[in-house]
Amino acid sequence: MRYLPKSDFERREMLEACGVASSEDLFSHLPEAVRLKRPLDLPPGVSEYEIIQYFRDRAAENANGYTSFLGAGVYSHFRPVLVDTVVARGEFLTSYTPYQAEISQGTLTAIFEFQTMICQLTGMDVANASMYEGSTAMAEAALMAVRVTRKGRVLVARSVHPEYREVLGVYAKPQRIPVEEFGYLADAGALDAEDLESKMDDQTAAVIVQSPNFFGIVERVKEAAEIAHRYGALVILVFTEAVSLGILEPSADADIVAGELQSFAISPCYGGPYAGIIATRDKYVRQMPGRLVGQTTDTRGNRAFCLTLATREQHIRREKATSNICTNQALIALMATVFMTVYGRRGLRELAGQNLAKAHYLASRLKPRFCGKFFNEFVTSTGDKAAEAINKALLRKKIIGGLPLGRFYPELADSVLLCATEMSERADMDAVAEAFQ
Amino acid sequence: MITKVRPHLSPNERLLFERSSPGKVAYQLPKLDVPAVDPGSVLGSENVRADIEGFPEVSEVETIRHFTRLSLWNYAIDHGMYPLGSCSMKYNPRVNELVARIDGLAWAHPYQPERLAQGSMEVMARLEAALAEITGMDAVTLQPAAGAHGELTGILLIRALLEKRGNPRKKILIPDSAHGTNPATAVIAGYTVEPVRSTSAGMLDVAALEGIVDPDVAALMITNPNTLGVFEENIVCVAEILHAKGALVYMDGANMNALMGIARPGDFGVDALHLNLHKTFSTPHGGGGPGAGPVAVKKALEPFLPVPRLRRAGKKWAWDYQRKYSIGRVRAFYGNFGVFVRALAYILAHGGPGLRNVTLDAVLNANYIRKKLEAYFDLPYPAPNMHEVVFSDERQAQKGVRTGDLAKRLIDYGFHPYTVSFPLIVPGALMIEPTETESKHELDQFIDAMIAIAGEVERDPETVRAAPHGTRTSRADEVTAARKPVLRWKSA
Numbered sequence: 001m002r003y004l005p006k007s008d009f010e011r012r013e014m015l016e017a018c019g020v021a022s023s024e025d026l027f028s029h030l031p032e033a034v035r036l037k038r039p040l041d042l043p044p045g046v047s048e049y050e051i052i053q054y055f056r057d058r059a060a061e062n063a064n065g066y067t068s069f070l071g072a073g074v075y076s077h078f079r080p081v082l083v084d085t086v087v088a089r090g091e092f093l094t095s096y097t098p099y100q101a102e103i104s105q106g107t108l109t110a111i112f113e114f115q116t117m118i119c120q121l122t123g124m125d126v127a128n129a130s131m132y133e134g135s136t137a138m139a140e141a142a143l144m145a146v147r148v149t150r151k152g153r154v155l156v157a158r159s160v161h162p163e164y165r166e167v168l169g170v171y172a173k174p175q176r177i178p179v180e181e182f183g184y185l186a187d188a189g190a191l192d193a194e195d196l197e198s199k200m201d202d203q204t205a206a207v208i209v210q211s212p213n214f215f216g217i218v219e220r221v222k223e224a225a226e227i228a229h230r231y232g233a234l235v236i237l238v239f240t241e242a243v244s245l246g247i248l249e250p251s252a253d254a255d256i257v258a259g260e261l262q263s264f265a266i267s268p269c270y271g272g273p274y275a276g277i278i279a280t281r282d283k284y285v286r287q288m289p290g291r292l293v294g295q296t297t298d299t300r301g302n303r304a305f306c307l308t309l310a311t312r313e314q315h316i317r318r319e320k321a322t323s324n325i326c327t328n329q330a331l332i333a334l335m336a337t338v339f340m341t342v343y344g345r346r347g348l349r350e351l352a353g354q355n356l357a358k359a360h361y362l363a364s365r366l367k368p369r370f371c372g373k374f375f376n377e378f379v380t381s382t383g384d385k386a387a388e389a390i391n392k393a394l395l396r397k398k399i400i401g402g403l404p405l406g407r408f409y410p411e412l413a414d415s416v417l418l419c420a421t422e423m424s425e426r427a428d429m430d431a432v433a434e435a436f437q
Numbered sequence: 438m439i440t441k442v443r444p445h446l447s448p449n450e451r452l453l454f455e456r457s458s459p460g461k462v463a464y465q466l467p468k469l470d471v472p473a474v475d476p477g478s479v480l481g482s483e484n485v486r487a488d489i490e491g492f493p494e495v496s497e498v499e500t501i502r503h504f505t506r507l508s509l510w511n512y513a514i515d516h517g518m519y520p521l522g523s524c525s526m527k528y529n530p531r532v533n534e535l536v537a538r539i540d541g542l543a544w545a546h547p548y549q550p551e552r553l554a555q556g557s558m559e560v561m562a563r564l565e566a567a568l569a570e571i572t573g574m575d576a577v578t579l580q581p582a583a584g585a586h587g588e589l590t591g592i593l594l595i596r597a598l599l600e601k602r603g604n605p606r607k608k609i610l611i612p613d614s615a616h617g618t619n620p621a622t623a624v625i626a627g628y629t630v631e632p633v634r635s636t637s638a639g640m641l642d643v644a645a646l647e648g649i650v651d652p653d654v655a656a657l658m659i660t661n662p663n664t665l666g667v668f669e670e671n672i673v674c675v676a677e678i679l680h681a682k683g684a685l686v687y688m689d690g691a692n693m694n695a696l697m698g699i700a701r702p703g704d705f706g707v708d709a710l711h712l713n714l715h716k717t718f719s720t721p722h723g724g725g726g727p728g729a730g731p732v733a734v735k736k737a738l739e740p741f742l743p744v745p746r747l748r749r750a751g752k753k754w755a756w757d758y759q760r761k762y763s764i765g766r767v768r769a770f771y772g773n774f775g776v777f778v779r780a781l782a783y784i785l786a787h788g789g790p791g792l793r794n795v796t797l798d799a800v801l802n803a804n805y806i807r808k809k810l811e812a813y814f815d816l817p818y819p820a821p822n823m824h825e826v827v828f829s830d831e832r833q834a835q836k837g838v839r840t841g842d843l844a845k846r847l848i849d850y851g852f853h854p855y856t857v858s859f860p861l862i863v864p865g866a867l868m869i870e871p872t873e874t875e876s877k878h879e880l881d882q883f884i885d886a887m888i889a890i891a892g893e894v895e896r897d898p899e900t901v902r903a904a905p906h907g908t909r910t911s912r913a914d915e916v917t918a919a920r921k922p923v924l925r926w927k928s929a
Binding site: 001002003004005006010011013014015017018019020023024026027029030031033034035036039040041042043044045046048050051052054055056057058059060061062063064066068070072073074076080082084085086087088089090091092093094095096097098100101102103104105106107109110112113115116117119120121125126127129130132133134135136143161163164166167169170171174175176218245246247248249250267268269270271272273275285291292293294295296297298299300302304305306308309310311313314315316317318319320321323324325326327328329330331332334338340341342343344345346347348349350351353354356357358360361373375391395400403422425426429 | 450452453454457461462463464466467469470471472473474476479480481483484485486488489490491492493494495497500501503504505507508509510511512513514515516519521524526528529530532534535536537538539540541542543544545546547548549550553554555556557559560567570571573582583584585586588589593596616617618620621622623624625626627628630668670672673697698699700701704705713715719721722723724725726727728729764765766767768769770771772773774775776778782784785786787788789790791792793794795797798800801802804805808809820821844845848853854859873874875876877879880903905908909910911912913914915917918919922923924925926
């Protein structure tokens with residue numbers, strides 16, 4: 001087999017050195033009861049050619065050649081060629097977690113740059129080396145807020161991504177952390193500050209808001225923060241559309257930022273792998289989950305980087321760790337790092353500006369349901385038509401329309417969430433608009 | 438004599454922020470085909486940022502050189518053997534990278550209509566079925582993002598089952614040889630942790646276990662083979678003890694590379710386990726991720742698996758969200774699909790008989806290393822080992838050289854270190870896992886290096902203690918890094 005580098009002759013030499021006649025003899029100590037007495041019921045191995053063919057066939061069963069207006073936490077942005085060029089390098093692709101600093105400076109330096117750029121984007125003091133993805137980053141941020149405040153209750157806006165809220169519930173339940181939701185304004189599509197205020201108490205550890213929120217609306221973070229801080233709760237600010245950070249002012253009121261970087265050159269890939277982040281203020285760093293890279297010097301006095309503050313982590317602290325996370329999303333974070341470098345200080349702003357223009361063009365031809373300010377996504381009512389009928393008509397034109405919202409918000413059953421990015425072409429947007437007429 | 442490597446020059450490289458110069462760009466966007474909008478008027482000027490202060494400004498050629506230069510400072514599997522115990526650092530087949538990037542797969546949006554995602558769903562269904570067969574379990578969820586996430590999912594499943602039976606119980610039993618993620622997971626899942634001793638044979642102490650399994654015990658989290666590389670020969674009996682008291686057996690499947698086609702957890706009493714696709718199934722570790730941590734369970738736990746589940750609807754796949762007893766979802770969407778593609782490609786390449794050969798070669802390699810090195814290093818647990826072998830630094834410590842020093846000296850010989858100081862039950866552990874993808878030549882070079890270092894410890898321990906000598910970066914001051922954390926670049 002092509003992935004096994006030994007000849008049978010070499011195997012015999014090694015078996016002889018081990019003093020056994022066959023490889024099977026190395027398993028002779030296994031009790032009879034545990035042994036599998038038949039071959040695995042899987043077909044025999046195939047060639048590289050057949051593997052490629054198999055996956056091409058599967059890809060052909062998916063959407064091909066469609067233009068998509070889906071967003072809702074996963075965005076279709078152009079992926080600069082350099083991204084894959086860098087991450088395809090075996091030195092990055094096939095290395096382990098950089099515990100051995102002397103021979104891992106490449107990964108460590110790149111992560112340090114990543115942490116720095118996430119801080120620059122979010123306005124936070126410190127960012128970790130990545131979490132699995134956005135929803136678990138948000139759930140871990142909530143647990144972090146509970147540790148920081150020593151309070152036991154979490155409030156989350158209904159305008160936060162519905163699947164993120166589900167994950168939060170799953171993480172909170174075994175720790176007996178009550179999670180309650182507060183609503184959004186039917187006209188603005190932004191969080192309902194009155195509802196939040198009415199649900200606050202001094203046992204609330206965190207108030208979680210997303211901006212732009214699930215409906216694409218720039219959220220009223222300041223209002224929420226004013227209320228949260230009055231009760232001694234932390235504000236967790238979530239983002240799912242990282243490109244918005246290129247144009248939106250980072251919130252000065254957030255205590256923890258938890259987000260998803262999929263927009264930064266990470267393929268939609270049917271849901272993963274993506275990369276989450278947690279960023280926060282310096283004073284909370286010791287309650288932060290996940291790996292951190294720090295700057296130091298080596299014995300020759302040269303700048304060096306290493307994993308640090310590991311006393312928060314499971315391999316040192318075991319049951320007292322801040323999280324059980326071990327493997328994170330390093331290579332995906334590297335994709336984001338290259339993306340941020342390629343676009344840079346000017347480009348990310350220009351890219352965000354194009355997204356803004358495209359979405360507002362599409363919105364100008366439709367009627368957004370909410371009056372709140374939006375970035376590159378908005379909700380629109382389907383009027384007399386059913387969302388499914390509109391999307392079906394669009395599919396015939398090889399366009400995947402917006403996400404029908406009834407599944408997540410029964411009160412929005414007549415609405416879809418549409419997203420336009422720099423990849424959306426005017427003619428396709430016109431076709432979408434026509435389908436609603 | 439160091440034969441595998443000799444020094445070469447490596448370029449210096451400043452950080453991106455130190456390379457930046459105002460006005461440089463590495464991008465060009467297409468001309469906008471719609472009217473531009475004024476950000477201040479559509480977003481509100483108070484919401485618009487003036488600048489991203491400090492963000493890089495570099496050209497395309499500087500970008501590629503920057504990251505290429507950084508890459509040269511890394512060791513990687515593509516350079517040579519990576520004998521990290523419990524990590525299964527094996528060759529990452531490149532065809533897997535190619536197929537994961539096929540447009541129809543890579544650009545599939547998780548919310549695109551099911552009928553336009555049948556290929557992705559088929560890939561997931563086929564991977565689930567293959568993993569169920571390999572582990573001897575009844576059902577698999579692919580949702581967890583990594584091993585520790587799989588552990589959390591598995592323990593939450595167990596909790597849900599016990600809750601349905603009337604009592605979630607209080608404790609998880611964890612052997613003293615376990616990975617740190619196990620106790621951390623148990624606590625996040627709302628349990629307390631009670632350690633279980635190992636015997637001098639390097640296996641779980643069955644008598645001690647029998648004494649502590651009471652009605653408060655929800656489950657045992659066991660690794661098999663354990664972190665000593667030793668197969669838990671009493672596993673069937675262990676499972677019976679737990680089951681007799683209404684508790685369950687969770688297995689950390691990190692060491693599945695030792696068992697494929699030989700023995701199946703589902704056949705020896707395990708109720709739930711996770712697999713690390715980035716270990717056993719060859720998906721690249723990528724400097725720390727992404728991984729994927731599918732969880733395989735027995736029938737009794739199946740109703741509790743995360744939503745959504747794949748369901749056959751006629752000739753099509755559909756997502757089933759309506760599952761009364763499900764624990765809910767442990768992450769957004771369906772899992773690290775790109776990792777699934779790579780893992781399935783690996784399983785297809787080997788096939789059933791081939792996966793068994795993977796295990797045979799992995800175990801042969803570990804035994805070969807043991808045989809060749811046991812005259813030079815202390816072997817605290819002489820039980821037969823599977824895919825990895827754990828020595829201790831007892832002999833070298835007498836000269837003041839510890840496992841961490843030996844590991845650093847191995848770098849000078851052109852190898853990545855083994856796993857240092859783990860498992861915790863072996864003081865000064867050297868935990869070595871070669872995997873199946875090392876040639877005899879590479880193994881022999883590794884063995885020669887280890888023997889040479891053992892000799893150096895006798896003659897010249899200081900050289901070993903100060904290692905590595907040949908790397909561009911020498912030992913990093915980790916103490917200062919932790920005492921005065923510098924976690925981001927700031928302009929001077």
